[in-house]
Amino acid sequence: MDSAPDSSGKRVDDSEFLEMTQQDPVQAKILRRSLEHLASGLGGDALKExxxxxxxxxMGLREAADVSAYAEQAVERAAPLAERWAALSDGEREALAAEGERQIEDERRRLDEERRTESENRPGTKSRHDGSGWSLY
Structure with a gap:
């Protein structure tokens, strides 16, 4: 999926998303993924743009929210979802909320594992327990 459509290949860093998610890297990753889905055209032309x-x-995400064409299409796309949510029973809402929490925790575990793997495989770093540098004398 092409998340950076311009010819320079520039891609925003995660600081934009961390700010929007109260410094939660998992929520930032989910936000980026959602934007990548929208960039593929999933939500219509205005949201793709x-x-x-x-x-x-x-453009920053806060700045984009102020563009009326983007906001109008976001509201238009969200209305059916809001109607479906309103039609759900309390139990159905709780089940969906619990599923969302499970998905967030799964993503948190994946991110932790990625970080652990990256730090273990980083050149020039060694494990605390690699045995080198230790001497009885």
Whole structure:
């Protein structure tokens, strides 16, 4: 999926998303993934353009929310979801909320594992327990 449609290949760093998610790297990753889905055209042309602008770094997410064409299409796309949510029973809502929490925890575990693997495989770093540098004398 092309999340940086401009020819420079520029891609916004995660600081934009960390700010929006109260410094939660898992929520930031989920937000980026959602924008990448929108950038593929999933939410219509205006939201595709908005996501591409944000992912390329040409526009901040807060700034994009102020663009009326983007906001109008977001509201238009969200209305059916809000109606479906309103039609759910309390039990159905709780089950969906629990599933969302499970998915967030799964993503948190994946991110922790990725970080652990990256630090173990980073050149020039060694494990605390690799045995080198230790001497009885």
């Amino acid at each position: 908005m996501a591409q602008e944000v992912l390329s770094g040409r």
